Amino acid sequence: MTLPRKPDTDKIVRRKLSDQVLDKLRDLITSGEVSAGDAMPSERALMERFGVGRPAVREALQSLHNSGLITISHGERSRVNAIDAGTVLGQSDEIARLVLSSAPANLQHLKDARQMFELGMVRLATQRASEADIADLRTLIEQQRSFLGDATGFVEADMRFHTKLAQMSGNPIMAAVSSAMLGWLFEYHSSLLHWSGKEDVTLAEHTRIVDLIAAKNPDGAVAEMARHLARSQDAFEAKT
Template identity: 55%
Template sequence: MSDALKISRRKLSDDVFDRLYAMLLNGDYTPGDHLPSERELMELFGVGRPAIREAMQSLERLGLVAIQHGQRPRVLAPTAEGLLSQIELTAMHMLSSSPQSLEHLKEARTFFELGMVARAARTAEEADIVRLEELVERQRHELNRDAGAFIKADMAFHQAIAETTGNPIFIAVSRAMLDWLAHFHTSMLHWKGNEHITLEEHGRILEAIRRHDEAGAVAEMRAHLERARALYVSEQT
């Protein structure tokens, strides 16, 4: 018989994982609940301790349970940020090995940023405006002083715009894309006058949001991102 047709035997831990995962999906255990002890699970599934521990470690890696020594595993509430953190290493490998993937990420970032700044212009409250003003001032303070701090304030400005949406998925996706792109943002970019341009562009975006000018905010953000896209380069090039 061809090896391709043979059915491989599954590990016991895979079967245990499937059953525990089904329990979580069915709502048998909800966030905050503690799962049964190792011994109870061994008796329930008729398997040994190694299978239980391997399955539990798989659940922990997925961010579905928290394991602390001497305590029963606790069910966690899945979050968008936790989900994206699971694929970070794979994403970074894909981006570093495929220039096309990096271009796709830039395009996706533009798509999200334009939608988020439009909502920010519609719904931003005074506290949101104050937060954005503080971040622009932080960037201005770091101008020609600390390139790393300037970049962090830059990213925080865009993250703050995402946070005005109140949508945890938008917020998590924005943070993940900014973090991934940061790996391709070389220090050379911040010694060629780009800091002043960035500050001016952020100021115009902020002013449009302050006026609740949705079209203006989108136009300013588009111009800002189109200029910035050319500055994100692979460290391998």
């Protein structure tokens, strides 16, 4: 009897040895057998443990390195990296650059996403801010003021201010997402010329935001942040 033809998904595919080793190495990390900061077993130990040759082990280790799970240093044993939301999002930087460059509309989508994110973030920051947090924000504003006339330094200080707000939310995923989005905006689609002559306005807006946070006025802080972001929309444009 002739069996009916099955879809290609039923076909058995022989997997590369290095892919199988990669799965085993991931298991070592997720199981906690090796933890952040630990050295990975030597290539020889891995060869003996999995019964494979050196090329398969080296290719699997390189894949782990490329994904950010381990760091390979010349002449030393590879080490397991601390894995958090920042690590994961950091691995997306190259993809983000391609996405943002592929169509002009994607930059506007990122601006819109950032605005929605920052408004929720500043509300949380206002609700959870400590006196030390508020003091840190005021210090960051003064640091930003010290970069008047230095567009690059001013923009980097601006990023630190918004990053601090994200950290005040108490949510490490929010902090990592904020840092990633700011990096994508400033590094890939920033026009520093747009900041010229508007630095004092930015500083005044930041000061008002901090004053509203200090007053425990989340609605006011959200409204001021919305105005700040709306005005600064044109500071980001696709590179040509």
